[in-house]
Amino acid sequence: MARVASNPVALYKFRPHPAVGSRNFINPTVHSVSPIGKLRYQKLYCQTQSNTTESNSEEKNLIVESGSDKDNKNEEVTSSPSGGGFPELPNKSLNRRIAIVSVLGAVGLFLSGRLDFGVSLKDLSAAALPYEEALSNGKPTVVEFYADWCEVCRELAPDVYKVEQQYKDRVNFVMLNVDNTKWEQELDEFGVEGIPHFAFLDGNGNEEGNVVGKLPKRYFLENVDALASGKPSIPHARIVGQYSSAEARKVHQVSDPRSHG
Numbered sequence: 494m495a496r497v498a499s500n501p502v503a504l505y506k507f508r509p510h511p512a513v514g515s516r517n518f519i520n521p522t523v524h525s526v527s528p529i530g531k532l533r534y535q536k537l538y539c540q541t542q543s544n545t546t547e548s549n550s551e552e553k554n555l556i557v558e559s560g561s562d563k564d565n566k567n568e569e570v571t572s573s574p575s576g577g578g579f580p581e582l583p584n585k586s587l588n589r590r591i592a593i594v595s596v597l598g599a600v601g602l603f604l605s606g607r608l609d610f611g612v613s614l615k616d617l618s619a620a621a622l623p624y625e626e627a628l629s630n631g632k633p634t635v636v637e638f639y640a641d642w643c644e645v646c647r648e649l650a651p652d653v654y655k656v657e658q659q660y661k662d663r664v665n666f667v668m669l670n671v672d673n674t675k676w677e678q679e680l681d682e683f684g685v686e687g688i689p690h691f692a693f694l695d696g697n698g699n700e701e702g703n704v705v706g707k708l709p710k711r712y713f714l715e716n717v718d719a720l721a722s723g724k725p726s727i728p729h730a731r732i733v734g735q736y737s738s739a740e741a742r743k744v745h746q747v748s749d750p751r752s753h754g
Contacts, residue, residue, distance in 0.1 A: 612654040614639055614646055618668040620657070624679070627665035628698045633720035634665040638680070638690040640672050643737040645707045646689045652710040656717055663721040671742045680739070687736030693720055693727050702730025 617637075627634045637653070639646040657666045669676045671688055679685075683692050683703065691704045693716050701720070704712060708729075716727040 612651045614641055614643075614650055614668075617650055617654060617657070617666075618670070620666075621668040622665050624667050624669065627667045628694075630665065631696050632663065632665050633696050633723075634667060634694040634698070635717060635720070636667045636669060636679075636683070636692040636694065638669050638671050638676075638683070638685045638688050638692075638739075640670060640688055640737070640739075640742055642741075642743065643688050645735060645737055649689060649707060652713065656710075656714050660717050660721050664717055671739050672744060674744055685739050687733070688739055689736065690739075691716075693717075693730075695720070701727045704729060704732045704734075706734030706736030708732055708734040 624636070627636075669679060671680060671685065683690065683700070687705050689706065691713065693701045693703065695701055702716070704716065712729045712732060716729050719727040
């Protein structure tokens with residue numbers, strides 16, 4: 494009696510995996526030969542991704558670890574000293590200090606400007622010598638005709654003050670207010686038509702020249718220096734700039750006869 498082959502056609506065999514997941518088909522391998530026709534059949538295996546969950550967890554662990562590594566690197570860069578690596582980023586305290594220094598600098602500039610421009614015509618008038626005294630002490634004299642309402646007079650006050658402080662020991666500085674009727678004769682004598690009007694007198698009271706209106710500070714400084722040095726003439730004897738008309742003066746009588754304002 495002939496024996497029947499137990500597996501004559503090499504049936505496909507499946508090896509199911511207990512884990513549930515997607516199945517990947519693996520290329521079949523060549524197997525046994527049939528006893529009849531020496532036909533070769535291929536076995537097909539089905540393998541599930543049993544390590545999917547494990548691989549995913551491993552990837553997550555890698556991501557977490559890489560993220561922690563980045564955080565550690567960032568902490569190292571931030572806390573690194575200024576001598577090495579990246580410089581330390583400015584913090585709120587540093588920004589606050591910079592802001593305070595900037596504010597103090599701005600206030601200092603403002604105050605320094607106010608010290609110069611804070612000089613008023615009233616200050617100059619208070620520091621000036623009386624006209625009669627100036628003509629009798631034998632020193633050269635600078636007489637300024639001005640008015641409180643004169644914009645140019647107020648603008649030039651800081652420059653005049655600086656020159657006065659430099660030469661006040663050698664030159665007399667006199668302030669005559671054109672609004673005061675007391676000085677009508679002097680207005681006519683010096684031919685004052687515009688203010689500020691600066692008359693430069695030698696030690697004997699003789700006029701060497703005059704400067705009228707707004708001009709560069711060096712003109713006034715050079716004339717005063719010439720008087721202080723005893724030179725026979727001044728470099729700028731007849732100069733006229735922007736001025737206020739003396740015809741706009743507001744005439745009033747000063748009660749104090751000793752006042753030179």
